[in-house]
Amino acid sequence: MNSLTEKTQKAVEGMAEAAMLSGPADLTGMAYERIEELFISLQLKPGMSLRTQDLQDLTGLGRTPVHQAVRRLAAETLFEILPRNGLCVAPIDLAREKRLAMLRRDMDRFVLSAAIAGMEGNQRARLGHILRRSEQERETITLDRFNILDKAFDILMIQASRERFLERSLRPLKAFARRSGYLDISRISRQDGLRDSLDRHIAIMRAVMDGDVACACAMSDRLVDLGVEMLDRLERDIDPGLLDLRIALPDASGQEEV
Numbered sequence: 001m002n003s004l005t006e007k008t009q010k011a012v013e014g015m016a017e018a019a020m021l022s023g024p025a026d027l028t029g030m031a032y033e034r035i036e037e038l039f040i041s042l043q044l045k046p047g048m049s050l051r052t053q054d055l056q057d058l059t060g061l062g063r064t065p066v067h068q069a070v071r072r073l074a075a076e077t078l079f080e081i082l083p084r085n086g087l088c089v090a091p092i093d094l095a096r097e098k099r100l101a102m103l104r105r106d107m108d109r110f111v112l113s114a115a116i117a118g119m120e121g122n123q124r125a126r127l128g129h130i131l132r133r134s135e136q137e138r139e140t141i142t143l144d145r146f147n148i149l150d151k152a153f154d155i156l157m158i159q160a161s162r163e164r165f166l167e168r169s170l171r172p173l174k175a176f177a178r179r180s181g182y183l184d185i186s187r188i189s190r191q192d193g194l195r196d197s198l199d200r201h202i203a204i205m206r207a208v209m210d211g212d213v214a215c216a217c218a219m220s221d222r223l224v225d226l227g228v229e230m231l232d233r234l235e236r237d238i239d240p241g242l243l244d245l246r247i248a249l250p251d252a253s254g255q256e257e258v
Contacts, residue, residue, distance in 0.1 A: 091244035
């Protein structure tokens with residue numbers, strides 16, 4: 001982890017576009033966004049150990065913003081701080097994430113209702129832009145590109161709700177769900193899963209643009225249902241070592257199956 005990999009560099013470039021869609025951030029905010037993206041895209045493997053210096057190398061940012069971002073991410077349970085031993089990336093805990101999905105369902109309903117009531121002109125313009133991009137790119141969209149648009153939509157809804165508390169409470173729930181979805185789509189459901197998720201997001205965005213609270217909440221419930229289906233598939237079909245690097249088993253050659 002001493003230098004940026006090609007995949008990480010592409011992720012950083014994608015995060016720059018996400019920042020343009022979501023609004024400016026300070027250095028600590030940039031560090032948080034970049035580390036969260038590495039977490040979601042599984043470049044930081046569930047259960048892996050690393051140091052703050054590794055994250056500095058991966059993000060290209062300095063010690064202070066990375067340290068402050070890590071403290072926030074640890075408080076949100078995306079990381080565990082190990083005294084004198086660095087950090088551990090939170091594993092994918094399927095039972096816990098099913099419980100969190102039910103919490104996210106209720107919070108998403110609140111956010112959508114509040115966002116529809118409080119959305120301003122510039123925010124509607126941003127939503128229209130994200131919706132058009134999603135519809136235009138539907139047939140060719142990649143998983144990483146989808147996550148950029150999805151994250152921009154989530155942040156916009158939180159901002160339009162005018163409830164700042166949600167920035168610290170709902171965003172971690174979204175990060176866990178997006179990471180599990182990334183694993184399912186990249187390993188199991190593939191393009192069908194990606195298109196299904198995108199279509200359900202588009203349905204929510206259209207309902208918000210129409211100002212239809214009941215429809216937006218119903219479509220949001222369908223999206224949460226899809227997330228639970230993904231968790232069920234992971235429980236049934238995935239190598240447990242991909243959920244937690246610490247329990248990966250060696251294959252016949254003696255190499256870990258991760």
